Amino acid sequence: xxxxxxxxxxxxxxxxxxxxxxxxxxxxxxxxxxxxxxxxxxxxxxxxxxxxxxxxxxxx
Amino acid sequence: xxxxxxxxxxxxxxxxxxxxxxxxxxxxxxxxxxxxxxxxxxxxxxxxxxxxxxxxxxxxxxxxxxxxxxxxxxxxxxxxxxxxxxxxxxxxxxxxxxxxxxxxxxxxxxxxxxxxxxxxxxxxxxxxxxxxxxxxxxxxxxxxxxxxxxxxxxxxxxxxxxxxxxxxxxxxxxxxxxxxxxxxxxxxxxxxxxxxxxxxxxxxxxxxxxxxxxxxxxxxxxxxxxxxxxxxxxxxxxxxxxxxxxxxxxxxxxxxxxxxxxxxxxxxxxxxxxxxxxxxxxxxxxxxxxxxxxxxxxxxxxxxxxxxxxxxxxxxxxxxxxxxxxxxxxxxxxxxxxxxxxxxxxxxxxxxxxxxxxxxxxxxxxxxxxxxxxxxxxxxxxxxxxxxxxxxxxxxxxxxxxxxxxxxxxxxxxxxxxxxxxxxxxxxxxxxxxxxxxxxxxxxxxxxxxxxxxxxxxxxxxxxxxxxxxxxxxxxxxxxxxxxxxxxxxxxxxxxxxxxxxxxxxxxxxxxxxxxxxxxxxxxxxxxxxxxxxxxxxxxxxxxxxxxxxxxxxxxxxxxxxxxxxxxxxxxxxxxxxxxxxxxxxxxxxxxxxxxxxxxxxxxxxxxxxxxxxxxxxxxxxxxxxxxxxxxxxxxxxxxxxxxxxxxxxxxxxxxxxxxxxxxxxxxxxxxxxxxxxxxxxxxxxxxxxxxxxxxxxxxxxxxxxxxxxxxxxxxxxxxxxxxxxxxxxxxxxxxxxxxxxxxxxxxxxxxxxxxxxxxxxxxxxxxxxxxxxxxxxxxxxxxxxxxxxx
Numbered sequence: 001x002x003x004x005x006x007x008x009x010x011x012x013x014x015x016x017x018x019x020x021x022x023x024x025x026x027x028x029x030x031x032x033x034x035x036x037x038x039x040x041x042x043x044x045x046x047x048x049x050x051x052x053x054x055x056x057x058x059x060x
Numbered sequence: 061x062x063x064x065x066x067x068x069x070x071x072x073x074x075x076x077x078x079x080x081x082x083x084x085x086x087x088x089x090x091x092x093x094x095x096x097x098x099x100x101x102x103x104x105x106x107x108x109x110x111x112x113x114x115x116x117x118x119x120x121x122x123x124x125x126x127x128x129x130x131x132x133x134x135x136x137x138x139x140x141x142x143x144x145x146x147x148x149x150x151x152x153x154x155x156x157x158x159x160x161x162x163x164x165x166x167x168x169x170x171x172x173x174x175x176x177x178x179x180x181x182x183x184x185x186x187x188x189x190x191x192x193x194x195x196x197x198x199x200x201x202x203x204x205x206x207x208x209x210x211x212x213x214x215x216x217x218x219x220x221x222x223x224x225x226x227x228x229x230x231x232x233x234x235x236x237x238x239x240x241x242x243x244x245x246x247x248x249x250x251x252x253x254x255x256x257x258x259x260x261x262x263x264x265x266x267x268x269x270x271x272x273x274x275x276x277x278x279x280x281x282x283x284x285x286x287x288x289x290x291x292x293x294x295x296x297x298x299x300x301x302x303x304x305x306x307x308x309x310x311x312x313x314x315x316x317x318x319x320x321x322x323x324x325x326x327x328x329x330x331x332x333x334x335x336x337x338x339x340x341x342x343x344x345x346x347x348x349x350x351x352x353x354x355x356x357x358x359x360x361x362x363x364x365x366x367x368x369x370x371x372x373x374x375x376x377x378x379x380x381x382x383x384x385x386x387x388x389x390x391x392x393x394x395x396x397x398x399x400x401x402x403x404x405x406x407x408x409x410x411x412x413x414x415x416x417x418x419x420x421x422x423x424x425x426x427x428x429x430x431x432x433x434x435x436x437x438x439x440x441x442x443x444x445x446x447x448x449x450x451x452x453x454x455x456x457x458x459x460x461x462x463x464x465x466x467x468x469x470x471x472x473x474x475x476x477x478x479x480x481x482x483x484x485x486x487x488x489x490x491x492x493x494x495x496x497x498x499x500x501x502x503x504x505x506x507x508x509x510x511x512x513x514x515x516x517x518x519x520x521x522x523x524x525x526x527x528x529x530x531x532x533x534x535x536x537x538x539x540x541x542x543x544x545x546x547x548x549x550x551x552x553x554x555x556x557x558x559x560x561x562x563x564x565x566x567x568x569x570x571x572x573x574x575x576x577x578x579x580x581x582x583x584x585x586x587x588x589x590x591x592x593x594x595x596x597x598x599x600x601x602x603x604x605x606x607x608x609x610x611x612x613x614x615x616x617x618x619x620x621x622x623x624x625x626x627x628x629x630x631x632x633x634x635x636x637x638x639x640x641x642x643x644x645x646x647x648x649x650x651x652x653x654x655x656x657x658x659x660x661x662x663x664x665x666x667x668x669x670x671x672x673x674x675x676x677x678x679x680x681x682x683x684x685x686x687x688x689x690x691x692x693x694x695x696x697x698x699x700x701x702x703x704x705x706x707x708x709x710x711x712x713x714x715x716x717x718x719x720x721x722x723x724x725x726x727x728x729x730x731x732x733x734x735x736x737x738x739x740x741x742x743x744x745x746x747x748x749x750x751x752x753x754x755x756x757x758x759x760x761x762x763x764x765x766x767x768x769x770x771x772x773x774x775x776x777x778x779x780x781x782x783x784x785x786x787x788x789x790x791x792x793x794x795x796x797x798x799x800x801x802x803x804x805x806x807x808x809x810x811x812x813x814x815x816x817x818x819x820x821x822x823x824x825x826x827x828x829x830x831x832x833x834x835x836x837x838x839x840x841x842x843x844x845x846x847x848x849x850x851x
Contacts, residue, residue, distance in 0.1 A: 036179050
């Protein structure tokens with residue numbers, strides 16, 4: 001009875017600390033340095049795909 | 061005739077327009093870019109945004125120096141022999157099309173592996189294979205699609221890319237600790253004497269203690285160090301009471317949990333550190349696309365072409381140029397050193413140095429000063445001075461550039477914290493003595509409670525949030541400040557010094573004046589007709605200024621580079637250009653002009669003058685009500701009378717000022733106990749900008765070069781300058797009000813503390829409430845006042 005609470009708290013803390021470490025690592029590798037460009041870049045994928053399809057149509 | 065805009069860059073097309081693929085282009089360069097992109101399946105570029113491009117510049121041979129390995133080494137960030145990584149600043153990045161096309165560079169050349177754009181910084185990081193493409197070819201490739209990188213002497217540095225992310229880590233640690241401690245301390249807030257709660261108490265308290273250790277040692281480190289340094293120099297800065305609060309909180313909490321007398325104040329402690337760091341982070345607003353630290357090095361090229369005695373060309377680094385060397389300066393290149401022109405048509409653009417937008421014509425044998433940009437073909441010159449000893453660059457040997465000025469500024473928070481600390485310490489002492497007499501056991505508790513509750517969290521947050529918010533509001537209205545200290549400095553100024561050319565005059569519009577035999581209307585319309593055919597900037601400007609319908613019948617048109625244009629309109633032979641071209645007498649006044657000759661008769665000349673910025677009179681009128689105004693100009697006294705009309709009588713107007721004179725002038729004013737705001741624009745103002753209390757660079761295009769300064773003012777909002785100054789005053793007033801509010805909270809808290817009733821829950825409620833309400837107050841009031849004044 002007693003130990004289950006200890007275990008739960010310790011497990012939850014370990015998970016929290018893992019996420020915290022992952023966050024620190026992602027900051028360190030520069031993932032948060034540029035917050036603006038990725039938001040524009042994600043819109044491009046559609047354009048590129050469309051272009052490739054139309055190219056294929058032409059070659060066919 | 062309806063106006064047609066270029067498909068690529070959106071510039072209005074004149075008669076030189078080019079039709080290609082059912083599209084219209086303003087020039088050959090734009091057409092070429094379109095062709096390149098179209099052939100490589102990148103025409104999507106034009107679908108993402110309307111007219112996204114810029115006109116490419118002609119750079120033949122300009123980047124040959126990149127083949128020189130010792131120079132290339134300085135630019136490339138990483139090179140393992142097979143692949144290289146290079147980071148370029150590209151000022152022309154401005155829209156999503158730019159990102160798209162640059163990140164698809166591999167379609168243009170398979171040697172490029174990855175290209176990644178950082179839009180806010182206007183940078184692109186390119187990874188390429190050395191075996192397939194060289195650095196020079198990479199640069200020429202991106203220049204060919206009109207994204208010319210900006211490679212300057214400033215790139216000649218090692219480790220420039222170490223970004224400081226310490227504050228983010230500190231906030232993350234403090235936030236993590238705060239969240240967990242809050243959760244763990246929550247059960248005890250209700251003081252329930254329950255079996256299970258009592259069982260877990262030591263475990264919860266132990267965990268809180270563990271979490272608060274990194275928060276105090278790592279996150280709060282800067283406050284403790286700053287307080288220690290302050291005390292060492294006998295300065296009671298704001299960090300002293302903060303550190304005192306943090307340390308007392310920590311040690312009293314430790315005492316409580318180890319003696320098992322209470323739960324401690326770990327929640328308040330970590331919360332305090334977290335809020336303080338958030339305020340610090342908010343204050344650090346940076347404009348990643350702007351640089352406030354530029355000197356001549358970020359403007360000058362990294363290498364030039366040297367002509368050896370045996371007529372061979374060689375790229376050499378700027379620092380290796382020696383007296384007597386012969387240099388080849390190509391079109392669009394910058395003259396790096398003082399020298400003498402040997403041959404070629406020199407048409408030099410000194411706008412980054414003096415602010416004068418009209419190019420200057422030089423003949424062989426003339427002295428050339430460093431900093432000019434050649435705009436008319438290649439020239440050869442002989443070196444007279446090395447880089448550091450040139451007329452312009454020796455300005456940087458002045459002491460003013462060595463000083464770190466940020467340390468001298470005493471902020472409003474620091475000046476008030478001195479009295480605050482003294483008052484708090486005396487209250488703690490008095491009540492400590494009082495309780496010592498009555499009850500010794502409580503005395504320790506009361507003193508520590510006073511120091512905890514007096515910790516000036518709200519006080520320390522009000523200035524960062526008020527100033528941090530104002531700096532953002534300024535930025536939204538195109539006035540970009542280096543840091544929040546500048547707002548305080550602006551609120552203290554009592555004199556404003558302006559540079560003339562480029563600062564209070566505009567480069568965009570020119571006044572054109574005609575001198576000589578009056579021209580009839582048909583003659584004017586013929587001149588206009590001829591001008592339409594020319595693409596020279598002066599021709600475009602003159603064309604725009606003539607208000608008659610143009611004559612359309614032009615036969616024979618010829619443009620002589622750097623000299624002028626000739627053509628027949630309605631059977632009149634018209635010649636427009638420099639004095640030597642039309643055969644007029646040379647005039648000695650230093651001005652930009654176009655001579656007119658019609659059928660062998662010299663009629664007169666058009667004189668170009670920079671026009672004053674719109675609203676200049678209003679700015680002067682508003683400013684003179686409270687501040688002294690002076691004007692410094694590197695030009696002659698030609699404009700003295702016009703300026704005197706705009707200014708009050710006692711204003712100082714100084715002409716023929718060298719860069720050093722400007723600096724000395726500011727120093728003299730400062731010796732009279734005046735706080736100076738200097739507004740300038742070119743490299744020649746750099747000394748004065750650095751010496752003044754607030755140096756503001758006025759810029760028509762904020763993406764291009766501006767000298768080191770405290771703030772960059774977009775020329776568009778020049779007329780709002782008085783509003784920005786009065787907003788700075790208002791901001792300081794708001795901060796003072798918020799100080800009063802946070803003192804009130806402190807007094808409430810002190811009442812609890814002095815009477816010995818400060819429980820952890822009261823501390824945990826009072827601290828965030830006071831901080832948050834002060835933050836809300838300053839944010840709302842600064843927004844309100846900015847809206848009212850700047851609309």
